[in-house]
Amino acid sequence: MEVFDMREFDGHELVLFGHDAPTGLRAIIAIHSTALGPAAGGCRMWPYATTTDAVADVLRLARGMSYKNAMAGLPFGGGKAVIIGDPRAAKSPELLASFGRLVDSLRGRYVTAEDVGTTTGDMEHVARATKYVSGLGRSPGEAGGDPAPKTALGVFLGIQAAVRFRLGRADLAGLTVAIQGAGGVGYHLCGMLAAAGARLKVADVLPRAVERVCDEFKGTPVATVKVLEEEADVLSPCALGAILNPRTIARLKAPVIAGAANNQLAQGQDGEALRAAGILYAPDYVINAGGIISVAREYYGGTEAQVIEDIQGIPARLTEVFERARRENRTTNEVADQMARERLGSGRETPRPRLVA
Numbered sequence: 497m498e499v500f501d502m503r504e505f506d507g508h509e510l511v512l513f514g515h516d517a518p519t520g521l522r523a524i525i526a527i528h529s530t531a532l533g534p535a536a537g538g539c540r541m542w543p544y545a546t547t548t549d550a551v552a553d554v555l556r557l558a559r560g561m562s563y564k565n566a567m568a569g570l571p572f573g574g575g576k577a578v579i580i581g582d583p584r585a586a587k588s589p590e591l592l593a594s595f596g597r598l599v600d601s602l603r604g605r606y607v608t609a610e611d612v613g614t615t616t617g618d619m620e621h622v623a624r625a626t627k628y629v630s631g632l633g634r635s636p637g638e639a640g641g642d643p644a645p646k647t648a649l650g651v652f653l654g655i656q657a658a659v660r661f662r663l664g665r666a667d668l669a670g671l672t673v674a675i676q677g678a679g680g681v682g683y684h685l686c687g688m689l690a691a692a693g694a695r696l697k698v699a700d701v702l703p704r705a706v707e708r709v710c711d712e713f714k715g716t717p718v719a720t721v722k723v724l725e726e727e728a729d730v731l732s733p734c735a736l737g738a739i740l741n742p743r744t745i746a747r748l749k750a751p752v753i754a755g756a757a758n759n760q761l762a763q764g765q766d767g768e769a770l771r772a773a774g775i776l777y778a779p780d781y782v783i784n785a786g787g788i789i790s791v792a793r794e795y796y797g798g799t800e801a802q803v804i805e806d807i808q809g810i811p812a813r814l815t816e817v818f819e820r821a822r823r824e825n826r827t828t829n830e831v832a833d834q835m836a837r838e839r840l841g842s843g844r845e846t847p848r849p850r851l852v853a
Contacts, residue, residue: 497548504555509535510605511551514598519591521579523598524550526558527606528574531840534604535575536791537561538611538631538643539595539622541583554578556737556759561788563836564781567813568806570792575606583613589621596625604628609643609791612679612736616642630795639803640794643787646803648684650786650810651756654778655689655730657811658754661818662776663729669693674718674728674750677735678705681756681787685734686713699723700735724748733757737780745769754778767827779832782814 499511510527527535537558544550554576562574579595581587599608599622609631610619616631623629634640655673659665671694675682678700686696686709696715699722700706709715718726724744731750733739737759745766753760753775760780761767770777786807793803817835821828 504552506559516594519594521591521594523579523595524554525577526554528558529562530573532573533571534607536572536607537576538609539577539614540611541579541613543582544580550578550580560758560781564785566836566839567782568785577608592618592621593625596622599628600626630791637800639798643790644680645684646790647681647756647784647787650807651685651783652688653811654783654814655754657814658752658778662752671729673730673732674723674726676723676733678709682734697726733760738762740766752776756784767829771827777828779829782832
C-alpha cells in the first residue's frame with residue numbers, strides 16, 4: 497500500500513498509525529490541514545476488511561473535515577481517526593485510553609470526538625489520557641455532549657432549505673422523506689421530520705432501529721437494499737458513505753438528496769450525474785456540520801444557545817451553494833469544494849478565525 501499514491505490522498509499533512517498489542521488497538525489518525533486551526537474530527541470504530549480500506553476511509557473523512565470546518569467558519573482544520581475493530585466486541589476502556597495516548601502524542605495538533613461506533617461515554621475514557629478531546633458530558637446550558645442531535649438539527653434545517661430551493665415548498669408537511677440509517681443522527685432527524693409533518697420511510701441494517709422509529713414516529717419500514725430507489729420527495733442518507741455512484745444514481749426517484757452521511761458521492765464526478773438527472777444534492781459536509789459546531793463550542797468554551805445559533809447558519813450556506821451552482825451551471829459539490837478550498841487558502845495567509853462569545 498503506497499499511501500502517497502492512493503486516490504484519496506490529497507496532500508494530507510500527516511498520517512499516523514498507532515498499535516498497542518496489550519489492548520488490541522489498531523488506529524490511524526489522518527490530518528489533512530491545520531491552516532485554520534488544530535485538525536478536528538471524530539474517531540470512527542469499524543471492522544474494516546483491510547487496512548487499505550481503513551486508510552482510504554480516514555483520508556476521505558479527514559479531507560471532508562477540512563472542508564466542513566472551513567465552510568462552517570470554525571477555528572479548526574481537518575482531521576479524522578479510525579480504530580479498526582468491531583465496536584460491539586472489541587471495544588474496552590483500556591483500548592480507548594490507549595487511543596487517547598495516541599492522540600496526546602500529537603500535542604494538540606488533532607482534537608478527537610465521537611463518531612460512528614463511538615459514544616460520549618467512550619470519549620470519557622479517551623479523556624483519561626488526553627485533554628485534546630471534545631464531545632464529553634456537559635452541565636445544563638453549556639455546549640457539548642453527544643453531537644448527534646446537533647448534526648440532526650443542521651440536517652433538518654438543511655432539508656428545509658433544499659426543499660424550498662428545489663420544490664418551492666415553505667414547509668415539509670405531507671412530503672415523503674426516505675431515511676437511510678436510523679442510528680444516533682437518523683433517529684433524532686426522524687423525530688424532527690415527523691414533528692414537521694413529513695411522512696417517513698426508514699431503513700437500517702439493525703431491525704431494532706427501524707422498529708423504534710416506526711413505533712415512535714409512525715414511519716414505514718423499507719428494505720435497506722431498496723431505500724435508495726424509494727418514491728420520495730427527499731432522500732436522506734444517514735449511514736455510511738460512497739452510496740451515490742452511477743449504478744445507484746440511475747435508480748434514484750427523489751428530486752432532493754440531503755442527509756448526514758459523510759462522503760456520500762463515491763466519486764466527485766458523480767455530482768454531475770445527479771445534476772443531469774435534475775436532482776439537487778446538498779453537499780454533505782455543508783449540511784451535516786451541526787455536530788462539529790457543537791464540538792467546537794465545547795472545546796473552546798461556549799453555551800448551548802450559541803451552538804443552536806451557529807447551526808442556524810447552515811441553511812444560508814447551503815442556499816448560497818445552490819444559487820451559485822445554478823448561476824454558474826455547475827454541480828453543487830464542485831461549488832462547495834471550491835468555496836472550501838478558497839477559505840483554506842486564505843487561512844494560510846491570514847490570522848486564524850476564532851469563536852466569539
